[in-house]
Amino acid sequence: VEQGRLDMAINRFDKIPQSFHQKTLWTEYFACLMNARNPILKEPFTLDTYLDASHIWVSKTGFGVGVGVNPKDVQRLGWVDEALGRMGRKRQISVFTRHYQVAMLLAEQHDLIATLPSRAAWLQKDNPNLVVKVPPFEIPPFELKMAWSPLLQHNSDHQWLRKLIVEVAEEVDEEFAPFGASFESPQAVQVSHSER
Template sequence: MNVDRFDLNLLIYLDILLRERSVTKAAQSLGITQPAMSNGLKRLRELFDDPILVRTSDGMSATERAQALQPMVRNILAEVDAAVQPTGEFQSLTSGRVFRIMVSDYAEATLVPAIVKRLRTEAPGVILDFLTPSDVTYKDVEQGKVDMAINRFDELPQSFHQKTLWRDGFACLVNPANPLLEGFNLEKYLVANHIWVSKTGMGVGTGVNPSKDKAVQLGWVDEALAETGHKRNISVFTRHYQMPALLAMNNDLVATLPTKVAKMQAQSGALKMVDAPFHIPAFELKMAWSPLLHHNPPHQWMRALITEESEKLARV
């Protein structure tokens, strides 16, 4: 193949086709006609001597060769995007840019207040649009529709850039009047009734069935407890980290939370924070973003700000 005569648009077509797995949707995404996209797929098949997309029972699926090409194509397009980005520094004081950031409820409770406070003086015109994990797909992040995702991720697409913001463990919040508090240990933990807070991932969540769901489906706390051969009595299920501080005011309920959240919610003195009476592995809060935005000056500025605030909170 003569590289000098290679049409860069074909890589854009390939990138969109592999994300959409549909000629029609790819055409709509690029704003071209379906015949034009079909012709692009035909040229790609000739160029790589590979079908690229094949029809299966699950719809159109990428071939093994196409799957191998996808991260390479994404990196090439990201480098091209970087080359055409304006080189001037981001003027934060006068900018009115909108940053769309997906945050878990945990990140919202711990990191977001620090970000907002910092922006009030350094970038008062910047607008923050915080989205929940159920509002966003990996495709939204990959395409740059969402600036970044801040969450605890089990896995991320290979094309994403990522940074660990901090590691956190777990602690318990208990009403000081709770009779189980004195000499709090595993035996008393198992006698108590508990408040469960979800491990938030990407995509729309579903309800919990305590009688059927396994410990691994209930999250890190219950999976770690299952390693000791035990199961806790869960009375309340919630998806919001602001709720346990209110619910734990009941003197027969215990909330097991990430330590940073527990510390914040115990500051008023109405609740007491104690160590979890069994080992729960720590987790990492990560920031992930698309390679399409990696070299974007406003994006670089925001990532640096979030990193700096995270480093402060990591020491708390």
């Protein structure tokens, strides 16, 4: 990206080089996805209930903390586990995967919780076998950003592509807004299939 050989990167960045141009596409919150038969739904969804359950962890490597294909790129705790760690708490990870779709399928078929970005959970909003809940603790939101090299800033084709991506992101955000509003704070109303 920095050399202009890639058009852009779209991701949740910890750091972006100062020379890059960037645009926030949306702010993302987290949601908990579980099957409608999960026994934990029989009681209030509290932090203790959440921690007593078994979880699916989606990571870029598909492995746990301290594991990586490249030793220089070792997996660190994600946002969910960092938030729990700040409270001195830890969840029980039963399954590791690299893919949100795999996590959603596993949550649908087993008594597991997948804590995912809320837009990923939104894809399952019409699935009667899944229930979406607001996490019972604060997980800081993150921004999905588009970043590109200053070498491409004034390129007309690149400007067109950026404009198109921003328009699509705005459409997704607008369609997502009624569902997503409940995930902006842990005190928000819980969303179940019957409420959607």
